Each structure stands twice: as structure tokens, then as C-alpha cells.
Amino acid sequence: MKLTLFINPEHRADDDLTARFNDHIEQVRVARAVGYDGVAVGNHLSFGSTAWFPPLETLTRLAAEAEGMSLATCMLVLPLYHPLHVVEQASLLDTISGGKLVLGVAPGWTEDEFKVMDVEHGRRLGRYIEAVRLMQRLWSEESVDFSGKHFQAEGLSLAFKSVQKPRPPMWYGGSVSAAVARAARLADTDLGDSWVASSHLVESVIVEQAGVFREALKEHGKPMPAEFPLLRNIVIAPDRQTALRDAGPFLEASYRVFGQWGLFSKVVGAGKEQLDLEELIAGRVILGSPEECAEELVRLARATGFTRLIARVQWLGMDQSLVLRTIKMLGEQVLPLVENELG
Numbered sequence: 001m002k003l004t005l006f007i008n009p010e011h012r013a014d015d016d017l018t019a020r021f022n023d024h025i026e027q028v029r030v031a032r033a034v035g036y037d038g039v040a041v042g043n044h045l046s047f048g049s050t051a052w053f054p055p056l057e058t059l060t061r062l063a064a065e066a067e068g069m070s071l072a073t074c075m076l077v078l079p080l081y082h083p084l085h086v087v088e089q090a091s092l093l094d095t096i097s098g099g100k101l102v103l104g105v106a107p108g109w110t111e112d113e114f115k116v117m118d119v120e121h122g123r124r125l126g127r128y129i130e131a132v133r134l135m136q137r138l139w140s141e142e143s144v145d146f147s148g149k150h151f152q153a154e155g156l157s158l159a160f161k162s163v164q165k166p167r168p169p170m171w172y173g174g175s176v177s178a179a180v181a182r183a184a185r186l187a188d189t190d191l192g193d194s195w196v197a198s199s200h201l202v203e204s205v206i207v208e209q210a211g212v213f214r215e216a217l218k219e220h221g222k223p224m225p226a227e228f229p230l231l232r233n234i235v236i237a238p239d240r241q242t243a244l245r246d247a248g249p250f251l252e253a254s255y256r257v258f259g260q261w262g263l264f265s266k267v268v269g270a271g272k273e274q275l276d277l278e279e280l281i282a283g284r285v286i287l288g289s290p291e292e293c294a295e296e297l298v299r300l301a302r303a304t305g306f307t308r309l310i311a312r313v314q315w316l317g318m319d320q321s322l323v324l325r326t327i328k329m330l331g332e333q334v335l336p337l338v339e340n341e342l343g
Contacts, residue, residue: 106173
């Protein structure tokens with residue numbers, strides 16, 4: 001099992017954001033030292049009560065600490081951006097990293113973000129698919145003519161190409177079966193493309209959707225990607241009670257914001273706006289001692305076939321010492337247990 005550290009760039013608007021960014025730099029340094037080989041960053045817009053460091057720019061700075069590690073977005077809310085701008089910035093990151101970028105993209109779900117950007121929420125899927133297709137062609141073709149409902153190009157040539165040829169691998173997000181099937185259609189698994197499950201989904205849904213992805217690829221005559229990533233929330237401590245005590249308030253704080261955005265009532269089907277802590281962690285957070293976490297990861301790997309863990313280890317307002325504890329224990333204690341069990 002390979003390890004990618006998910007940088008959670010979500011912070012309180014009144015926090016010391018310089019200090020918080022320096023925390024992320026330290027997180028990458030520690031992760032690299034204990035065996036992680038990738039860094040990934042999520043994406044939401046900064047408005048209201050929470051500030052989010054923008055993903056592509058954040059990765060550009062973190063690349064200096066991540067020599068030899070892959071850099072990934074997980075996920076960039078693609079319909080909020082113009083594909084030419086994204087492809088240019090992605091090519092820069094691929095150049096900086098020596099050809100180790102993975103561009104993760106998703107159609108997004110938060111209605112308020114689209115309203116802020118004056119993008120119609122109901123048309124985001126069409127905009128998303130067009131953007132993916134246009135970016136893929138800009139990387140791989142010398143001159144592109146494109147006539148879509150959302151984007152047009154006439155004889156457009158991308159001068160700043162990626163180091164990876166014909167393009168960087170892409171990860172596709174999606175939280176329902178139709179989105180997983182769409183990811184299979186968009187993916188070129190021979191280039192390393194894959195679907196990545198949302199960390200907000202419970203384990204039973206992820207196992208089911210991994211099967212949907214596998215079957216959809218078969219229908220399109222595509223193999224499973226050589227590397228199958230999975231994004232999971234994870235908290236490690238000497239014991240489960242300590243992990244729950246230390247991380248519980250921060251998990252609740254982050255998911256309270258997501259609940260206000262409609263995550264539980266409109267996206268994952270929980271049927272209400274907010275969940276209590278026990279409901280929140282059940283099937284959604286791998287939490288406990290190294291042995292307990294390793295056991296859960298082994299079971300999940302056998303059920304889904306995932307080969308890379310994208311570990312989300314930080315939530316809104318969480319103390320840096322707790323974040324670093326999980327980063328270290330995952331690399332130094334949990335990973336060896338998982339590898340020994342999986343062989």
C-alpha cells in the first residue's frame with residue numbers, strides 16, 4: 001500500500017493563516033521522512049466562515065518540500081475554472097515535480113460556490129465533461145478545434161505542455177453510481193486515470209461503488225488502473241478512546257460546515273442536515289490504535305482492491321501535534337502492519 005498525505009487546507013477565517021500554511025509545510029516534511037510518496041490537496045472556495053488555501057497554488061509551494069513525491073489535486077472543483085487556465089497551471093506543477101502530477105477533478109456539489117462564481121449549478125456536469133475533454137485534447141494534440149455549449153476553441157495550441165506524455169494521469173470524483181460510471185467513461189486507465197471515492201461516503205457505499213467502477217470499466221473494454229487510490233479519513237492514537245477524544249471536536253467542526261452546505265441532506269443521503277459524532281464517524285472515519293486502523297485498512301483493501309491510501313488526517317482547527325501524530329503513526333506503525341498482512 002502506498003501513502004499520499006491529504007493536505008486539508010480548511011481553516012477558520014480569523015486564524016493565523018501564515019502559521020497554518022507553515023503547518024502544512026511541516027506536515028509534508030514529516031510525511032516524506034516516514035515513507036509517504038504523495039501529497040494531495042482538496043478544494044473549496046474561501047467565503048463565509050472558512051478560508052481554503054487554493055489547491056494548485058498551494059501545491060506549487062509544497063512541491064519544494066515534496067521532492068520525489070507525487071502532487072495531486074483531490075479534488076479540484078473543475079466547473080468553477082476555465083480549462084485552459086487549469087491546464088497551464090497543471091503543466092507548471094508537472095514541470096516542477098519532474099513529471100509527478102496527478103490532476104484530480106470533480107463536478108462539485110456545493111450550490112453556494114456556484115452561485116458565488118455566477119456558474120449555473122444545474123449545468124455543472126456538462127461544463128465538467130467538456131472541460132475534461134478539452135484539457136485532454138490540449139495536452140495531446142497540436143491544434144484543437146472544440147465547439148461545446150460551455151467552451152469553444154479554434155486552432156488552439158497549448159505551448160506549455162506537461163512533462164508526462166501525452167498528459168498527467170487524472171483522478172475523477174463522484175459520490176453516486178452514475179458519477180462512478182461517468183468516471184469509467186472519461187478515464188484512460190492505461191495512462192493511470194482512476195476514480196476516487198469521496199471521504200464523506202461510508203464504507204459500505206465505497207465497497208459497492210468500487211464494484212460499479214470495476215464493472216463499468218469492463219463494459220468499456222478498459223483494464224483497472226495499475227494504481228487504485230482511496231481517500232479516507234483517519235485518526236491514529238495509542239487507543240481508540242484517545243483518538244476519539246482528541247479528534248472528535250475537530251471532526252464535528254468541519255462537518256458542521258459541510259452540513260450547512262447540504263452534504264448530508266442533499267449529497268450523501270443521510271436525511272438530515274447534521275449528524276452527531278457517533279453517526280459521523282460510523283463507517284466514515286478509520287479511528288483507533290495502529291492495530292485497529294491496520295485491521296480496517298486491510299479489510300477495506302480486500303473489499304475494494306485499493307492500492308494507495310490518500311489519508312485525510314486534519315479537520316477544522318485541529319492541533320498540529322495531533323495531525324503529526326497520525327502522520328507519523330500511519331507511516332511508521334500502520335503501514336508495516338498492512339503490508340505484512342496483504343503481502
